[in-house]
Amino acid sequence: MATITPFQGLRYDEKKAGNIKELVTPPYDVIDADAQEGYYQINPYNVIRLEYGKITPSDNDMDNRYTRAADFFRKWQSEGILKPEDQPAIYLYQQQFDVDGRTMVRTGIICRVKLEPYENGVVLPHEETMPKHKADRLALMKACGANFSPIFGLYTDPERQIDRLLLNAVQNTPGSFDFTDEHGLGHRLWVITDQALVEQVQQLMQEQRIFIADGHHRYETALNYALQNPDNIAAGSIMMTLVNLYDPGLVILPTHRMVVESNVDKQQLLANLQEDFAVEKITATDVGQITELMNRLAEFQGNGGTAHRQVFGLYTGENTYYTLTLHDEEIINRKMPAEKSTAWRRLDVSILQKLILENQLGIDMQTVAAGDVIKYTRDAQEAIQAVDQGQCQMSFLMNPTLIAEVTEVATNGEKMPQKSTFFYPKLITGLVINKF
Known part of the structure; x- marks a missing residue:
């Protein structure tokens, strides 16, 4: 070949x-x-x-x-x-x-x-x-x-x-x-x-x-x-x-998402997210606690990534963090695009894009591609500071995409959302x- x-x-x-x-x-x-x-x-x-x-x-x-x-x-x-x-x-x-x-x-x-x-x-x-x-x-x-x-x-x-x-x-x-x-x-x-x-x-x-x-x-x-x-x-x-x-x-390291602009009230967003996710509030005041939050996210990867992987961190400011854990895979079957493969629909980045950015914040793929509303960083601390300094309204903290997911999606002839991987x-x- x-x-x-x-x-x-x-x-x-x-x-x-x-x-x-x-x-x-x-x-x-x-x-x-x-x-x-x-x-x-x-x-x-x-x-x-x-x-x-x-x-x-x-x-x-x-x-x-x-x-x-x-x-x-x-x-x-x-x-x-x-x-x-x-x-x-x-x-x-x-x-x-x-x-x-x-x-x-x-x-x-x-x-x-x-x-x-x-x-x-x-x-x-x-x-x-x-x-x-x-x-x-x-x-x-x-x-x-x-x-x-x-x-x-x-x-x-x-x-x-x-x-x-x-x-x-x-x-x-x-x-x-x-x-x-x-x-x-x-x-x-x-x-x-x-x-x-x-x-x-x-x-x-x-x-x-x-x-x-x-x-x-x-x-x-x-x-x-x-x-x-x-x-x-x-x-x-x-x-x-x-x-x-x-x-x-x-x-592969994670690439975190920073939402620069959103007209959605944060408390209303949290309420709406509970339809699809278990929302848990965490208060962290120093870098050590932030590291602990990222470690908690990583626990959901499991061995080889087959465990309950669909989990994100959300930071909205004032030292307040949330973990967003997908209730169950039936939500993927009902709400993720049917024309996509199972591998694509199970990706953290795909679920974030469809169920949260698009469905809750009104940020579709075309808006993301324009490059003005979503910014990216591999540094969780930078994603948090951007909110605290008023450079963005909220940040989503991600687990890294798995190598097996990259190859499976590519073999299916599909493309992941932008900035899904950081090798x-x-x-x-x-x-x-x-x-x-």
């Missing part, structure tokens, strides 16, 4: 550009204005100038963030700041990070993956996308003819054959890059050019379908770009980092660049 190929990726020459840790960034969609400025200042060759350049008041059709990115890209190649690999390669990439006091390592393969329309069933999405983000990424791709950050894909290899092959090949070999970023995340990259080894990985991958974990906008943008440039064969593939679903370092940590941008 999936077709992967090695490629001559562009990488920074540290002798000319400086230390790699000063040249890379997180993905553009988690970079705010302050972080953008910081990356601009840390090094004149930081990838921020390519991936997420500044907008200026004087921007026009001839001079804008996209044309400037293209100019930097051409210049850095001509000056040897960015150098192509001597021969086609795939890349073994590891990230080391801490979650809940545990040190974890996630292993992935950076390679080109043949673009496949979703309907072919080879590359499958799991989340809805927002049109404005795709327009931005398409403009950048048209200007530069490259993708600067890899799309995050998942494949299924219970025996970890591919990981073992590659890890054995680089055993006791120093990585081309090995550093810790400003967030304390470790990054290691090995360049693999052994043709026989690459062919083994290609053959094993031909048995796989790929689930998009992160980067839906960029994947759909690449599909669009390829359709517009049928003569550019290289544009028929996109750079991805592929991670095994059975990798012990694969982690942690994000892939870094700037280690390898794919030029079409």
Whole structure:
């Protein structure tokens, strides 16, 4: 099914550009204005100038963030700041990070993956996308003819054959890059050019379908770009980092919802919610109690997520929290969209969207997609502070979506509501660049 190929990726020459840790960034969609400025200042060759350049008041059709990115890209190649690999390669990439006091390592393969329309069933999405983000990424791709950050894909290899092959090949070999970023995340990259080894990985991958974990906008943008440039064969593939679903370092964190605007009285909302949910009031006055609340939510996941999972935290201000626990699954059968699969209808994010945001607050999927009424964060404390500081009216605290739910919904050809998953940590941008 999936077709992967090695490629001559562009990488920074540290002798000319400086230390790699000063040249890379997180993905553009988690970079705010302050972080953008910081990356601009840390090094004149930081990838921020390519991936997420500044907008200026004087921007026009001839001079804008996209044309400037293209100019930097051409210049850095001509000056040897960015150098192509001597021969086609795939890349073994590891990230080391801490979650809940545990040190974890996630292993992935950076390679080109043949673009496949979703309907072919080879590359499958799991989340809805927002049109404005795709327009931005398409403009950048048209200007530069490259993708600067890899799309995050998942494949299924219970025996970890591919990981073992590659890890054995680089055993006791120093990585081309090995550093810790400003967030304390470790990054290691090995360049693999052994043709026989690459062919083994290609053959094993031909048995796989790929689930998009992160980067839906960029994947759909690449599909669009390829359709517009049928003569550019290289544009028929996109750079991805592929991670095994059975990798012990694969982690999903929750994404909490902050309701910016609502005309519904909070007390009336709580009364209405009791039709579908058991509403329990909790008073918490410090971070420790908030952590305890999140632990209580997590208890409902059960082992493997088959226990009573449909539970949310609701914060309305003044140190007052509520747990909202679905009364029973019959409510799912009666009130969730009949045309959707059982897997989709049982998702926490789907139930929140349909039974609470839409039915109680009048916030439908189209309103959510507009991006003004619902904001998102993976930090429960931030969701709470946003209410206390008047930035939003209420916040819903979520359990993480389970990996098995992601793949089941995607296999059914369905998409989850936006921001259903947060695969942690994000892939870094700037280690390898794919030029079409």
